[in-house]
Amino acid sequence: MDKKDAAGPSCSCTPDQQTPSCGCLTENPPAAEIRTATSTITLADRWDHLITRWGWNREGHRVEPGLYRLGNPSADSPVFVSANFTLSFDALRSALADTDAWILVLDTKGINVWCAAGKGTFGTGELVRSIGCSGLIGVVRHRKIIVPQLGAPGISWPEVLRKSGFTVEYGPVRAKDLPEYLKTHKATPAMRRVEFPMKDRLVLTPVEFVHIALPMLIVAAALWFLASPVAALAAVIAVIAGTVLFPALLPFIPTQDFSTKGLILGAVVALPFTFLFGTNPSLPFWADALAAAAALLIIAAVVSYLALNFTGCTTFTSRTGVKKEIFRYVPVMAVMAVAGSIAGIALGVSRLLGVI
């Protein structure tokens, strides 16, 4: 989810079902351009995938929308639908190495299938429009299109059938299961399930970290000069814990809620700093206590907040649950952060006044 927010009109992100169907369907379809795709992933593609995973040029990983020819397809070859995001399109074409097929790329503004489906851009309206505008009706004899299962939150198959005459077949969740799926056109229960294994969680961590790296560096620099280099290190460690360690350890941390998982992880990560700050022999007891409390409260609150934000990246959290978490825990995090900050500021002021 991009955090850039334009002052555009507010909208509900529910799929738009009111979009009128495209007129091309009923008239003579125009001779639209058909592009050629291969199933080979080149070195340049791999570089593109890598920088995508690091959040570089977020809007720029796009494929030209429209109809593509993969291999040597005929009028009876299957039609697959994809998004115009390079990772989505490349996953599909590389999985179809030995298949002659047509690929219809929808204009999802460079967003992957599942996220775009959630927003409605990978949706009934865009699918019907693309079917019409690509001239697909004159390219294939059959009237069946294979849509990735994770496109379903944006697609209403009865609507697509009514507006375009094409029957939607939902393929498996993962493109790599397509060769197996195509043997019978039946997906096994495993092919229909979304999991969230370690590899899938870790691949998200660079973007999570990069997102918050700049504010983290600013805070760390400020702490370096205002407090101590160790305090600066604490800020960096807290962010790494929230954006890298938390996703990696997600299923292993106790409790179900992300906020409480984050609080637990944050408290554990804060322990060395709490101990270090709390046992400074050159300071009076009350100053040690304040420093220890500040470290524990702020680090735990920051990690917990970052953990809660990871809900948007997972494959299973519901809106109802996340909302409940926000109301339950964000006030707690705020109180902890404010209390910790007051302790820190009190220490700073004491030092300035020469009390300690």
Place this chain on the structure above:
Amino acid sequence: MFNIRRTERSEIRGEEERHQSLFDSYTETSLNYDPDRCINCKRCTQVCPHGVFAEGPDHVELARPAACMECGACALNCPVQAITVQSGVGCAWAMIAAALRGKDMDTECSCGGDESSCCGQAKTDPCSCEEK
């Protein structure tokens, strides 16, 4: 909140779920299924990424309601409106940002896309192909 004909077994399971709800905000969802309307087309079992629906003899069954992530795929693809769910992306950042700006958490979208169109929703005329 599940509008299902509960069997004794699921009643017990529901009891267990309530006991475990400490530090678990994900036991209830807005998913609603009316088995009387179901025509057993099984589309929901195809689109659900979490196996919430399972095939049954006369109609599909709600097998794992608490696993629902409210993506809305089942409701949108049910041809007889036997399923309703308040779908939305469970993204805390977007919801907190909306709440802080005083907007409605349920409808406000603060995720990306191109700046001129909310959520990157296509602004182009759906029939623009005719002009080509």
